[in-house]
Amino acid sequence: MFNKLHIITIVLSMVTAPIFSQDIDTTDFEEEGGNEMFTSVDLSYSQDKGNTDFLSMYYGFSFSVLGDVGPLTDTEFSINYSRSDDKLDGESFSDDQSLTAQFDLWANQRISPFLFFQKSYDKTIGLENRMNAGAGAKFVLLKGFSISYAFLFELESYKSYEISGVDSTLEEADGYYYYDDYYVYDTTYSTGTTDSSFLRHSIRPKYKVKLFDGNVVFDYRFYFKPRVDNFQDYLLEHELKISIVTFYEALSVDFNYTSKYNARYDGVSIINPDTGSDYLDTDENISVGLSFMF
DSSP, X not given: OOOOOOOOOOOEEEESSOOBTTBOOOGGGTTOOSOEEEEEEEEEEEEEXXXXXXXXXXXXXXXXXXXXXXXXXXXXXXXXXXXXXXXETTEEEEEEEEEEEEEESSTTSSEEEEEEEEEEEEGGGTEEEEEEEEEEEEEEEETTEEEXXXXXXXXXXXXXXXXXXXXXXXXXXXTEEEEXXXXXXXXXXXXXXXXXXXXXXXXXXXXXXXXXXXXXXXEEEEEEEEBSSOTTSEEEEEEXXXXXXXXXXXXXXXXXXXXXXXXXXXXXXXXXXXXXXXOOSEEEEXXXXXXEBO
């Protein structure tokens, strides 16, 4: 498998509020009374034909409600959905999906408890299904800097691929495996899934600052997610977003960078059945796009 490095040249966005990852910036609304409702829809489509056969599609939807719910004050409920489907020469290049729901109490206070649920998959790293559910809290330490902790119950299912009948040191050529110029024909292949359930910590430092009268937004965060029973098995995710308002206030340029590390694949040979190569432990993504707000 290879790292994903995308440059998205045209992005169509229909938004009523900026939303990034699992969190919504509510600081602009914390002094307003009543409830506020926001919806965001993002679409991206790109296709090349001819010498290059490439198809890229992205769908995103976000919905949030901010305000008071009965006796609960300063609450926030959000639901976010995203789907990426890219193909290169008819083969899957990226295939992932995520659905996230979160409920925050006292969303704009120094301490904010929350409930969290997420269901996702990423076929390019062999993740057939992952479900997280749990509770946590966000702590504001300094202006612009906060840290969140969540305790999660997780169910996950990974695709596995095994080869029998050949030595693991053999190399493939023209559909056969060879060693010292002798071909081996009695190879058998099997695919399946490995299911597991466990508890996971999720620690997320975040730094977000608005510069030049709010015309530039810098938002960086990373997630450290070790298993409770095995800290050597963990996920590490970096997310960076820089948004710059142009001469037209409703139009902004967005730069996004993500890096995802999975300790499951570090130093371990696990074959990707779609490519025949080992899974890599790190995936990166870069995108540059335009956002229209109205």
